[in-house]
Every structure is written in structure tokens, then in C-alpha cells.
Amino acid sequence: xxxxxxxxxxxxxxxxxxxxxxxxxxxxxxxxxxxxxxxxxxxxxxxxxxxxxxxxxxxxxxxxxxxxxxxxxxxxxxxxxxxxxxxxxxxxxxxxxxxxxxxxxxxxxxxxxxxxxxxxxxxxxxxxxxxxxxxxxxxxxxxxxxxxxxxxxxxxxxxxxxxxxxxxxxxxxxxxxxxxxxxxxxxxxxxxxxxxxxxxxxxxxxxxxxxxxxxxxxxxxxxxxxxxxxxxxxxxxxxxxxxxxxxxxxxxxxxxxxxxxxxxxxxxxxxxxxxxxxxxxxxxxxxxxxxxxxxxxxxxxxxxxxxxxxxxxxxxxxxxxxxxxxxxxxxxxxxxxxxxxxxxxxxxxxxxxxxxxxxxxxxxxxxxxxxxxxxxxxxxxxxxxxxxxxxxxxxxxxxxxxxxxxxxxxxxxxxxxxxxxxxxxxx
Numbered sequence: 001x002x003x004x005x006x007x008x009x010x011x012x013x014x015x016x017x018x019x020x021x022x023x024x025x026x027x028x029x030x031x032x033x034x035x036x037x038x039x040x041x042x043x044x045x046x047x048x049x050x051x052x053x054x055x056x057x058x059x060x061x062x063x064x065x066x067x068x069x070x071x072x073x074x075x076x077x078x079x080x081x082x083x084x085x086x087x088x089x090x091x092x093x094x095x096x097x098x099x100x101x102x103x104x105x106x107x108x109x110x111x112x113x114x115x116x117x118x119x120x121x122x123x124x125x126x127x128x129x130x131x132x133x134x135x136x137x138x139x140x141x142x143x144x145x146x147x148x149x150x151x152x153x154x155x156x157x158x159x160x161x162x163x164x165x166x167x168x169x170x171x172x173x174x175x176x177x178x179x180x181x182x183x184x185x186x187x188x189x190x191x192x193x194x195x196x197x198x199x200x201x202x203x204x205x206x207x208x209x210x211x212x213x214x215x216x217x218x219x220x221x222x223x224x225x226x227x228x229x230x231x232x233x234x235x236x237x238x239x240x241x242x243x244x245x246x247x248x249x250x251x252x253x254x255x256x257x258x259x260x261x262x263x264x265x266x267x268x269x270x271x272x273x274x275x276x277x278x279x280x281x282x283x284x285x286x287x288x289x290x291x292x293x294x295x296x297x298x299x300x301x302x303x304x305x306x307x308x309x310x311x312x313x314x315x316x317x318x319x320x321x322x323x324x325x326x327x328x329x330x331x332x333x334x335x336x337x338x339x340x341x342x343x344x345x346x347x348x349x350x351x352x353x354x355x356x357x358x359x360x361x362x363x364x365x366x367x368x369x370x371x372x373x374x375x376x377x378x379x380x381x382x383x384x385x386x387x388x389x390x391x392x393x394x395x396x397x398x399x400x401x402x403x404x405x406x407x408x409x410x411x412x413x414x415x416x417x418x419x420x421x422x423x424x425x426x427x
Contacts, residue, residue: 043413044291044292044293044324044325044375045290045291045292045293045324045325045329045378045412045413046290046291046412046413046414046415047081047082047288047289047290047291047408047412047413047414047415048288048289048290048291048380048415048417049082049083049086049087049287049288049414049415049416049417050285050286050287050288050289050417050418051086051087051090051416051417051418052285052417052418052419053273053285053286053287054082054087054090054271054272054287055090055094056284056285057270057271057272057273057284057285057287058071058073058091058094058096058267058271060280060283060284061251061254061255061265061267061270061271064254064255064258064261065254065258065261065265066261069261069262069263069264069265070097070098070245070247070263070264070265071096071097071098071264071265071267072096072097072098072099072100072120072247072264072265072266072267073091073096073098073099073100073266073267073268073271074099074100074101074266074267074268075087075088075091075099075100075101075106075110076100076101076102076103076106076122077102077406078106078406078410079272080268080269080272080402080405080406081288081330081405081406081407081408082272082287082288082405082414083414083416084101084106084109084110085109085110085113085115086414086416088110088113088115088117089113089114089115090416090418091117092115092116092117096117097117097118097264098117098118098119098120098264099115099117099118099119099120100119100120100122100266101119101120101121101122102121102122102123103121103122103123103124103125103128104121104124104125104128104131104132104137105128105131106121107119107121107132107135107137108131108135108137111135111136111137112135118138119136119137119138120137120138120139120140120170120205121137121138121139121140122140123140123180124137124139124140124146126146126149126150126153129149129150129153129154130153133154133157133167138168138169138170138204139169139170140169140170140171140172140180141169141170141171141172142171142172142174142180142181142182143180143182143186144182144186144189144190144193147169147190147193148193150167150169151193151197151200151201154167154200154201155200166199166200166201166202167200167201167202168201168202168204169201169202169203169204170203170204170205170206170207171190171203171205171206171207171236171244172207172208172209173206173207173208173229173232173233174208175208175209175210175225175226175228175229175232175248176211176221176224176225176228177208177209177210177211177225179209180209181208181209182232184228184232187232187235187236190236191235191236191239194236194239194240195239195240198240203236203240203244204244204245205244205245205246205247205263205264206233206236206237206244206245206246207245207246207247207248207266208225208229208248209248209250210222210225210226210248210249210250210252210253211225213249213250213252213253213256213257213276213277214252214256214276214277214278215277222253222257225248226248226257226260229246229248233246245262245263245264246262246263246264247262247263247264247265247266248260248262249261249262249265249266250265250266250267250268250276251267251268251269251270251271251275251276252270252275252276252277253265254267254270255270255275255277255279255280256277256279269401269402269405270284271287272287272288272405273285273286273287273288273390274390274391274401274402286380286381286387288379288380288390288405288408289377289379289380289381289382290325290330290331290377290378290379290380290408290412291375291376291377291378291380291382292323292324292325292329292331292342292360292375292376292378293323293324293373293374293375293376294321294322294323294344294370294371294372294373294374294375294376295321295322295323295324295359295372296321296322296372297319297320297321297322297364297370297371297372298319298320298322299317299318299319300314300317300318300319300320301314301317302314302315302316302317305353306320306352306353306361307336307352307353307354307356307361308353308354308356309353309354310353311336311337311353311354312337312352312353312354312361318352318363318365319363319364319365319370320352320361320362320363320364321344321349321361321362321364321370321374321376322359322360322361323342323359323360323361323362323376324358324359325358325359325360325376325378326355326356326357326358326359326360327355327356327357328357328358328409328411329358329408329409329411329412330404330407330408330409330412331355331360331378331393332355332393332397332407333354333355334355334396334397335351335355335360335393335396335397336351336352336353336354336355336360337351337352337353337354338350338351338352338363339351339396339397340392340393340396340397341362342360342362342376342377342378342388343376343377343382343386343388344362344364344367344370344374344375344376344377345367345369345370345374346384346386347366347367349362349363349364349367349376350362350363351363362376378393379392379393379404390404390405
């Protein structure tokens with residue numbers, strides 16, 4: 001980070017010297033300038049992550065909340081493809097209250113990166129209890145069996161969580177999602193276990209997962225889920241003798257049901273620039289931008305074919321551009337054969353033939369002045385104001401933006417920017 005920032009500063013100083021008073025740049029300085037440009041040039045494909053937009057989206061969702069309401073941000077699945085370490089560090093600076101991950105190893109990655117925020121593990125494996133406690137991670141407990149296993153494990157441990165000298169857990173209630181969680185019929189046995197072990201564990205929060213906050217058609221179901229949660233929570237809190245944090249709202253719920261914000265909310269896809277309900281989509285800013293580059297341009301004659309399986313058959317003379325991105329990078333194979341169009345020089349170029357593992361061919365017959373090295377926008381926003389919403393790729397794939405974001409592979413370099421491009425970090 002420091003080295004890259006220094007390079008930007010040096011390039012700016014050299015540019016200022018060259019432009020001041022019309023002075024010509026000496027040959028040796030010009031050589032240094034060119035080498036710096038090469039070092040700072042993006043190696044495509046890249047995923048640009050706009051941290052300023054991330055902050056904006058966080059604050060936009062928090063504007064629906066009371067000042068006392070806590071915010072947990074979900075950084076599972078590598079922060080929805082954005083890169084959990086860089087995003088986690090940034091969120092810690094924004095003073096969010098909790099981070100949420102799916103699995104223990106995701107939380108360990110954050111801890112090893114120096115992130116100290118409380119971290120909730122949504123699906124803790126029994127085999128990873130030791131690692132989870134070693135790194136100060138807090139488990140979601142969703143069944144009597146899992147609670148018994150956890151209690152059995154921790155009874156032999158002498159290094160509990162800091163709070164009251166006890167181990168922190170979070171209870172998940174099933175109010176209608178029917179995925180994970182305690183059911184109403186479990187509460188009597190659950191209360192008995194919690195009471196018997198109240199010197200060992202502290203219930204940090206009790207929560208549930210709403211199934212359809214984004215859909216108006218299911219609002220009655222959502223409200224019934226919340227009412228059911230409140231009923232179950234009261235039973236548990238009465239027996240515990242204290243009131244753990246309550247949270248049920250996800251991104252869609254924060255916007256559409258703010259009166260049910262309770263003590264904490266869980267912000268997921270909304271912070272990454274996609275509003276599940278569409279209600280605030282115009283106010284959200286683009287966080288993730290996936291870009292590739294043109295590797296080569298070819299003239300194809302009528303009757304010739306392009307790519308594997310000869311799937312791209314030219315019905316007339318045409319020009320195609322081969323991009324250095326494929327399904328191994330996160331552009332689905334299903335996007336081929338004209339089902340999706342990228343942006344080159346602000347104009348749409350439909351895919352032609354099958355998407356390959358590392359390359360994709362697009363039709364540029366109607367786009368002038370395309371050259372090798374030109375940028376191709378897969379989704380997001382480029383430096384010229386052109387935008388291609390991730391929803392377009394998702395819709396063409398008959399899927400959702402979540403899947404598109406999380407499918408961007410590890411070999412795609414993440415580039416993090418905040419404010420001006422000079423503040424750049426590369427992973």
C-alpha cells in the first residue's frame with residue numbers, strides 16, 4: 001500500500017514538473033515516468049472495489065436506523081466477492097458493531113489480518129469449535145444437538161470470552177425460513193439447558209432470518225415471522241433473566257421495515273450496491289466493477305465459425321474482439337452466444353460463441369476504433385461514467401446479483417480505491 005501510494009505521488013510530481021512552464025521532460029525522467037505507468041497499469045481482469053461507495057451505502061442504510069441500533073455487516077463468501085480482509089478492515093474503521101461470516105475459517109482469516117471486531121459465525125462446524133474459540137469467534141447455535149456439543153466442548157476449556165468470563169453464543173430461531181433454527185417446540189428444553197449452564201455461557205443475541213422482506217406480496221408473512229420471533233424471544237429472555245440483543249432485519253428489511261429494527265440489523269447485499277427491494281436502488285452507489293481487456297481483434301468472414309463447438313457462426317462479415325476473461329474468472333459460460341453484452345468504449349458488444357475458461361469473444365462490428373488493450377466492462381462503472389448494472393448479467397443468467405458477485409474468482413485481482421484513485425490498494 002505504502003509503495004503504491006509513493007509511486008502515485010512520484011508520478012504526480014514528475015507530471016507537475018513536465019507541465020509547469022512548458023518544460024520538456026528530460027529523457028531519464030521520461031523513462032522513469034513510463035516505468036511507473038507500467039507498474040501502476042491494471043492487469044486485467046480486475047475487480048475494482050470502491051470503498052467510498054461502500055461507506056455511502058453503509059450510511060444510507062444506517063439513515064433508516066436509530067442512533068442506538070447496532071449494525072452487523074455480512075462479509076461471508078469473501079465479502080460477497082469484494083475481498084473480506086480489505087472490506088473488513090475498512091468496516092472496522094467505520095465503527096460497525098459486528099461482522100458476520102458463514103464458516104469458521106472465514107472468521108480466522110479476518111482475525112489473522114488483525115481485525116478485532118466481534119465476529120458471528122453463522123454455521124459453525126463442531127470439528128472447528130477449538131479454532132473458533134482460539135480466535136475469539138462467536139457461534140450461532142441453532143439446534144439442541146449443536147448446543148449440547150458446544151457445552152460439552154467448552155466445559156473443559158479455561159479461556160472463555162471476555163464478557164463476564166463466559167463463552168458468547170447467539171441463538172437462531174426458525175420463524176418460517178425453515179432452514180436453520182430452534183422451533184417453538186424446542187424452547188422448554190432449550191431453556192433448561194441455558195439455565196443449567198448459565199455460569200458457562202452468555203447469550204449475546206437472539207435472532208431470526210426473514211424469508212422475503214424484499215417482496216410486497218409476502219409482507220403479511222414477514223410480519224407474522226416478526227410476531228412469532230417476539231413471542232419466542234420473550235419466553236427465552238424471561239427464563240434467562242436478561243435481554244440479549246435482538247435482530248431480524250436484513251438489507252431489504254432495513255429499508256422496508258425499519259420499525260422492526262430492534263437492537264441490531266444485519267446488512268448484506270445492500271452495502272455492496274444492490275438493493276433487494278429496489279426501493280433505494282437509485283441512491284445506492286456502485287461498489288464492484290469487473291473489467292477485462294481486449295487481447296486481439298479478428299476479421300471474420302461470412303460462414304466462418306468462432307470458438308469451441310463452432311458455436312459462433314458468422315452470418316456476415318464481422319469483427320470480433322477476444323477478451324481476457326472467461327468462466328474461470330466469473331463470467332458464466334451461459335453468458336455466451338449473445339445472451340449478454342459487455343461495454344467497450346461505452347457501447348454494447350454481445351458475446352459471440354461460447355465463453356471459454358480464460359477468454360470470451362464479443363462482436364464489435366458496430367463499434368469503431370476498438371484496439372487491443374482497450375477496456376471491456378463486464379459490470380459496474382468505468383472511469384468515463386459508463387455503467388453496466390450487475391443486474392443485467394444476473395438477469396441474462398436467470399440468477400441474482402449475489403451469485404454473480406460471489407462467483408468472481410480468486411485469480412481476479414481486487415483493486416481497492418477510496419476517494420481519488422491515488423489512494424489505491426491492490427490484493
